[in-house]
Amino acid sequence: MTEPLFGRLTLIGIGLIGSSIALAAKRHGLVSEISIQTRSKKTLERAIALGLGDTYSLDPAEAAKVADLIIVCVPVGASEEVAQQIAPSLKPGAIISDVGSVKSSVVQQMRPHLPNGIHFVPAHPIAGTEHSGPDAGFAELFENRWCILTPEEGTDKAAVDKLAAFWRAIGANVEVMSPEHHDLVLAITSHIPHLIAYNIVGTAADMEENVRQEVIKFSASGFRDFTRIAASDPTMWRDIFLHNKDAVLEMLGRFTEDLTSLQRAIRRGDGDTLFELFTRTRAIRRNILDAGQDTAVPDFGRTPAAKGHGTTEKNGA
Amino acid sequence: MTEPLFGRLTLIGIGLIGSSIALAAKRHGLVSEISIQTRSKKTLERAIALGLGDTYSLDPAEAAKVADLIIVCVPVGASEEVAQQIAPSLKPGAIISDVGSVKSSVVQQMRPHLPNGIHFVPAHPIAGTEHSGPDAGFAELFENRWCILTPEEGTDKAAVDKLAAFWRAIGANVEVMSPEHHDLVLAITSHIPHLIAYNIVGTAADMEENVRQEVIKFSASGFRDFTRIAASDPTMWRDIFLHNKDAVLEMLGRFTEDLTSLQRAIRRGDGDTLFELFTRTRAIRRNILDAGQDTAVPDFGRTPAAKGHGTTEKNGA
Numbered sequence: 001m002t003e004p005l006f007g008r009l010t011l012i013g014i015g016l017i018g019s020s021i022a023l024a025a026k027r028h029g030l031v032s033e034i035s036i037q038t039r040s041k042k043t044l045e046r047a048i049a050l051g052l053g054d055t056y057s058l059d060p061a062e063a064a065k066v067a068d069l070i071i072v073c074v075p076v077g078a079s080e081e082v083a084q085q086i087a088p089s090l091k092p093g094a095i096i097s098d099v100g101s102v103k104s105s106v107v108q109q110m111r112p113h114l115p116n117g118i119h120f121v122p123a124h125p126i127a128g129t130e131h132s133g134p135d136a137g138f139a140e141l142f143e144n145r146w147c148i149l150t151p152e153e154g155t156d157k158a159a160v161d162k163l164a165a166f167w168r169a170i171g172a173n174v175e176v177m178s179p180e181h182h183d184l185v186l187a188i189t190s191h192i193p194h195l196i197a198y199n200i201v202g203t204a205a206d207m208e209e210n211v212r213q214e215v216i217k218f219s220a221s222g223f224r225d226f227t228r229i230a231a232s233d234p235t236m237w238r239d240i241f242l243h244n245k246d247a248v249l250e251m252l253g254r255f256t257e258d259l260t261s262l263q264r265a266i267r268r269g270d271g272d273t274l275f276e277l278f279t280r281t282r283a284i285r286r287n288i289l290d291a292g293q294d295t296a297v298p299d300f301g302r303t304p305a306a307k308g309h310g311t312t313e314k315n316g317a
Numbered sequence: 318m319t320e321p322l323f324g325r326l327t328l329i330g331i332g333l334i335g336s337s338i339a340l341a342a343k344r345h346g347l348v349s350e351i352s353i354q355t356r357s358k359k360t361l362e363r364a365i366a367l368g369l370g371d372t373y374s375l376d377p378a379e380a381a382k383v384a385d386l387i388i389v390c391v392p393v394g395a396s397e398e399v400a401q402q403i404a405p406s407l408k409p410g411a412i413i414s415d416v417g418s419v420k421s422s423v424v425q426q427m428r429p430h431l432p433n434g435i436h437f438v439p440a441h442p443i444a445g446t447e448h449s450g451p452d453a454g455f456a457e458l459f460e461n462r463w464c465i466l467t468p469e470e471g472t473d474k475a476a477v478d479k480l481a482a483f484w485r486a487i488g489a490n491v492e493v494m495s496p497e498h499h500d501l502v503l504a505i506t507s508h509i510p511h512l513i514a515y516n517i518v519g520t521a522a523d524m525e526e527n528v529r530q531e532v533i534k535f536s537a538s539g540f541r542d543f544t545r546i547a548a549s550d551p552t553m554w555r556d557i558f559l560h561n562k563d564a565v566l567e568m569l570g571r572f573t574e575d576l577t578s579l580q581r582a583i584r585r586g587d588g589d590t591l592f593e594l595f596t597r598t599r600a601i602r603r604n605i606l607d608a609g610q611d612t613a614v615p616d617f618g619r620t621p622a623a624k625g626h627g628t629t630e631k632n633g634a
C-alpha cells in the first residue's frame with residue numbers, strides 16, 4: 001500500500017454518496033483516518049454499525065476539526081448551513097469539497113462562509129442509485145464514472161490536483177469545468193430527464209382508477225423504467241430543481257417548445273415532420289455508441305459504460 | 318408433439334415481429350405450414366436465407382390463399398392497403414389477425430374490406446426491440462409478455478379462443494379488451510413515453526455544438542436510455558402517432574398541463590409541491606413491484622418481468 005494521500009478525511013453527511021466514499025477511500029488506503037458526521041442519531045448509529053469510519057459525531061464543527069479533506073455529502077439545499085457550521089473549525093490549508101448534483105448554487109451558498117487559507121474545490125461524481133442512506137453505499141460506485149470538479153479560477157493548482165488524484169484513485173474519470181457549464185449540461189442530461197419521468201408517472205397516477213390499474217399491468221411497454229427514475233429520493237431532487245432553477249427552466253423551455261411543435265405535427269397528420277425527427281434522433285444514439293458511452297445493455301444509466309452488465313441499480317444524478 | 322392448431326399460417330410482413338412469430342410457431346409445432354409475404358425482394362431474400370417459412374411470395378393475395386390463419390405484421394399505416402390486397406383470396410372460416418401497436422385505426426382500416434365468413438381478431442403483442450427486419454426476430458420474444466386481443470362484439474368465440482391458444486402456446490399472456498381502451502392505455506404506457514424520449518433527444522440534438530458534445534459524454538446521468546428509445550424505427554413510430562392521434566393528444570394534453578404546473582413550482586421556488594409529487598410517484602413504483610411487473614433489474618421494459626436479466630434489447634411497443 002502506498003502512502004495515504006490525506007491524513008484525516010471528514011465526511012459531512014453519510015448517505016449513499018458519503019458511505020460509498022468512505023468505503024472506497026478505506027479500500028484504496030487513501031486516507032489515514034475517517035471522521036464521520038451526520039445530523040441524526042439514527043443515521044450515525046447505522047454508520048457506526050457498518051464501521052464506516054474511525055470517529056463519529058453529530059456536530060459538524062467537531063468533525064471538521066483538524067481534517068485535511070472535508071467532503072460535504074448532504075442535499076444541495078443544506079450546503080449553506082453546513083458551511084456556516086464548519087467554517088470556524090477548518091484547519092488552514094485544508095481542502096473542502098462536496099458532491100452536490102448542482103454546482104453554481106453550492107458555490108454561492110458555501111464560498112462566502114469559508115475563511116481564507118483553505119482550498120475550496122467543488123465536485124460532482126456522476127454516479128448514484130435511487131437508494132439512499134449509509135446502507136446503500138458500496139466501494140465500487142465511482143468506478144468508471146465521471147467526477148466533475150468546478151474550482152474557481154485562481155484556486156491552488158496543487159489542491160485541485162490532489163482532489164483529482166483522490167477521485168481517480170477510487171476509480172473515477174476526472175473533468176474540470178465551470179459551475180455554470182456543469183449546471184447547463186446536467187440540466188439536459190439528468191435534471192430534465194428526471195423531471196419528465198416524475199411528471200409522466202404523476203400524470204398516470206392521476207388517471208381514472210380503471211386505467212391506472214392497467215398502466216401498472218402493461219407498464220412493460222415503456223413506462224416501467226420511468227417509474228424507477230421517479231422513485232428517486234424526493235429531498236435530493238427537490239433541492240436539485242430549486243437550486244438549478246435557471247438552467248432547468250431554460251432547458252424545460254426548449255423541451256416544451258419542441259414538444260408543442262411535435263403535438264402540432266400529430267394533430268395535423270404531418271408524418272414527414274415526425275419521420276424526420278425520429279430519423280435525426282438516431283444519429284445521437286450512434287454518437288453515444290461511438291463515444292463508448294453505452295453498450296448494447298439497457299440499464300438507464302445505472303452502470304458504467306465500461307461494465308454495463310445491467311445488474312445493479314446505479315443511476316447517476 | 319401435439320396436433321398443430323392451424324394448417325397454413327400466412328405472415329404478411331416479415332420484419333421483427335413477423336419473423337419472431339414464424340420462429341416461435343415452428344418451434345412449438347403450432348402450424349403445419351408457413352407462408353411468407355413481404356413487399357421487397359431484399360427482405361424476402363433474407364427470409365428465405367433464414368429459412369423462416371415453407372413458401373415465399375411478393376404477392377399478398379397469393380400468400381393469403383388457402384391460409385387458415387393470416388397475421389398482418391406491417392406498420393399500422395399500411396393496414397388498409399394490405400386488407401384490400403388479401404380480401405379477395407381469403408378462405409371462408411379463416412382467422413385474420415394483426416400485430417399493430419394501435420388497434421382502433423387498424424380495425425377501421427381493415428374491417429370494411431373483409432368479406433363475411435372470415436373471423437377478424439385484431440391483436441397486439443406487447444413485446445419488441447428497437448431493431449427491425451427479419452434478422453432481428455427470435456422465438457422467445459413473446460415469452461411472458463402480454464398479447465392483447467381486441468375482437469369486436471359478436472366475433473366467433475371459437476375463433477378468438479383459437480387465436481388466444483396460439484399466443485399462449487408461444488409464451489404470451491392473453492388479455493381481451495376493446496380497441497379504444499387498448500389505445501388509451503398504450504398511449505400512456507408506451508406512446509407518450511416514446512414521444513417524450515424522441516423529443517428530449519431532439520432538443521439535445523439542437524443544442525449548441527459545445528454542449529452537444531458534453532451531452533454525449535455525460536449521457537450516463539440519465540439521458541442515455543432516452544436515446545435508446547429514440548433510436549426505435551421511424552416508420553413504425555410515425556404510423557403509431559398518426560393512427561393513435563386522439564388518445565395520444567389527449568394524454569399529451571394531460572402531460573403538458575402537469576408539466577406546466579411543475580415548471581411554475583420550480584419558478585416560484587415551491588419546494589412543497591415538488592416534494593409532494595416526488596413522494597407520490599414512489600407509490601406507483603411500489604405498485605408495479607407489488608404486481609410483479611418489474612424486478613430489481615433496470616432494462617427499460619425490454620425483458621419480461623419474470624426473467625428481467627437485462628441482457629437483451631427488448632422494448633415493447
Ligand SMILES: NC(=O)c1ccc[n+]([C@@H]2O[C@H](COP(=O)([O-])OP(=O)(O)OC[C@H]3O[C@@H](n4cnc5c(N)ncnc54)[C@H](OP(=O)(O)O)[C@@H]3O)[C@@H](O)[C@H]2O)c1
Nearest residue numbers: 013014015016017039040043074076078100101128132133
Ligand atoms: N444519489 C445520487 O444518485 C447522487 C449522485 C451524485 C450526487 N449526489 C449528491 O450527493 C448528495 C448526497 O446524496 P445522497 O444520495 O448521499 O443522500 P442520502 O443518502 O439521502 O444522505 C443524505 C445525508 O445528508 C444528511 N442530511 C439530509 N438533510 C440534511 C440537512 N438539511 N442538513 C444537514 N444534513 C442533512 C443526511 O443526514 P441524516 O440521515 O442524519 O438526516 C445524510 O447523512 C446530494 O447533494 C446529491 O445531490 C447524489
Ligand SMILES: NC(=O)c1ccc[n+]([C@@H]2O[C@H](COP(=O)([O-])OP(=O)(O)OC[C@H]3O[C@@H](n4cnc5c(N)ncnc54)[C@H](OP(=O)(O)O)[C@@H]3O)[C@@H](O)[C@H]2O)c1
Nearest residue numbers: 330331332333334356357360391393395417418445449450
Ligand atoms: N417493433 C416493436 O417493438 C413492435 C412491438 C409490438 C408490435 N409492433 C407492430 O408490429 C408491426 C411490424 O413491426 P416490426 O417491428 O416487425 O417492423 P419491421 O421489422 O420494420 O418489418 C416491417 C414489415 O412490414 C413491411 N412493410 C413496411 N412498410 C410496408 C408498406 N407500406 N406496405 C406493405 N408492407 C410494408 C416490411 O416489408 P419490406 O421490408 O419488404 O419493405 C416488413 O416486412 C407494426 O405494426 C408495429 O406497430 C412492433
